[in-house]
Amino acid sequence: MSKLEDEIKTYLEQIEEIIDIDDLAEVNIKKLHNLLTTIIGAVNIGGYSIIGDVVVQLIKVFDGILSNRYDLNHDHITLQLITNEYIKEMISRSPEELKRFSTEGIISAFEDISSELTVDIKDIYIKDIIRDKIRKKIDADILFNDSKDVQIPISRIDSIITGINDLILNQYQLKTKIKEINNIKEIISNIKETGYTAEVDRAIRDFSSTETEIDSQLLKFERTAFNIQEDVLSMRMLPISFIEERIRDTIKTQAARFDKDITAIINMDNILIDKIILQAIEKPIGNIIKNSIEHGIDSSGEITINCSYDKGKINIDISDNGVGVCYKTIRHKAMELFPFEKGKIAKLSDMELTE
Missing domain, CATH: 1.20.120 (Four Helix Bundle (Hemerythrin (Met), subunit A))
Structure with missing residues (x-):
């Protein structure tokens, strides 16, 4: 206080x-x-x-x-x-x-x-x-609870209710226009019997006007439905930065476990990601961090995590300034495991060796 x-x-x-x-x-x-x-x-x-x-x-x-x-x-x-x-x-x-x-x-x-x-x-x-x-x-x-339920902000509920009200109104207006079309059909049926030209002209004008109004109502209907869909989908969206603190805790825990001095550099833009995906990627990120600290960094070093959004894709880049991959050790280990493939392994490039 x-x-x-x-x-x-x-x-x-x-x-x-x-x-x-x-x-x-x-x-x-x-x-x-x-x-x-x-x-x-x-x-x-x-x-x-x-x-x-x-x-x-x-x-x-x-x-x-x-x-x-x-x-x-x-x-x-x-x-x-x-x-x-x-x-x-x-x-x-x-x-x-x-x-x-x-x-x-x-x-x-x-x-x-x-x-x-x-x-x-x-x-x-x-x-x-x-x-x-x-x-x-x-x-x-809203961040991480044991269930896969998503908490909904009140403002989002209000937005969806407004959208549903608009849909109900559009539905009523469309029904009204359909009744008008039925009325025009009756007029046309009567025209067949009477043959009045004036009635034909009026029916055509009414039909064209009603058709235009129906197109307009359908466009509003589709737009409102799309907005509701967007609202529903956005309920599951969370800033990716919500897991930043948990990532830092993982780095601290693993650094203490292996008695190493690790500096964390984390850059997370205000990127939204589906909550279910966010939950799913936390463990793999933790495994990469553990592997980096245990095998990639000697006594001290840095782990850098950069998140970015590009052309509809979210990129998460994790790197460290450790010694990196020792291809000579990998090649030697591979020959020990597969002695019958020594000749083939010896000819592999470093990149091919890790594939």
Whole structure:
């Protein structure tokens, strides 16, 4: 825990002590106000201005109580407690994580309460804090679990539902156009009996218009179906960098096992790969690393892993700066294993020898 985080949590504990009173008339609003002002100063100095923005709005709520615009009620107490949870969550985040943190709901609640409007504070808390915690858990669990299930982000589910709704709408519109075609068929059937030229012209125009609209609806249908397919496939996609930490652990473990000093150089672009494939390649990569450390590098060296994407293919290059392959030893061993092929083995090139 950082010094700032520890300091802020101390202030929040003091605030909770102030409002933990059955009789609301006994709550010291001025002391509460002062503590909130102190928190603003601390978080702004620490670079957490987003927390300061939230607390400023909360102070405005209590300003209304101090100026006797309205009385303190249990909603204000609940708001303070929930704001404490927001602050605890935000102060524990890195600056990068904080950029994705939502405070719109709670700030909007402050404004409504200041205007003496009814607000469902707990619902806002669920939407902002609980959903964010669920999303963080999904991000943590999505990597490698024992099953082959794939966790689905909420945003992806929303996208698929929208696509399905579009498909249902397209289906209804296509059915409507098919009915129009049937109507045109009836007109044409009647024309055969009556022989009116005007009816023929109208039927042709209606048919051409309906045909164009059907083509348009079919195009929308195909496009939406393709987008849903893309969404479904992307659910299984993960950044290949998800296994980087596990690879580094493997290198450390094998280096310690064989008492060697190994430096790992790993370059992984933000390349997406199917989760099932990612699981499948981890073990082969580990075997290559083990072989490199055990047989390729003497007492110290480097292992370099480069991942790249080119023309629809993902390339994973693993190399080391060890002694390399001793073809003389391989040739000698091959002759020992296959003495009846000595003449043939002696004529093989180095590359042919390893094939």
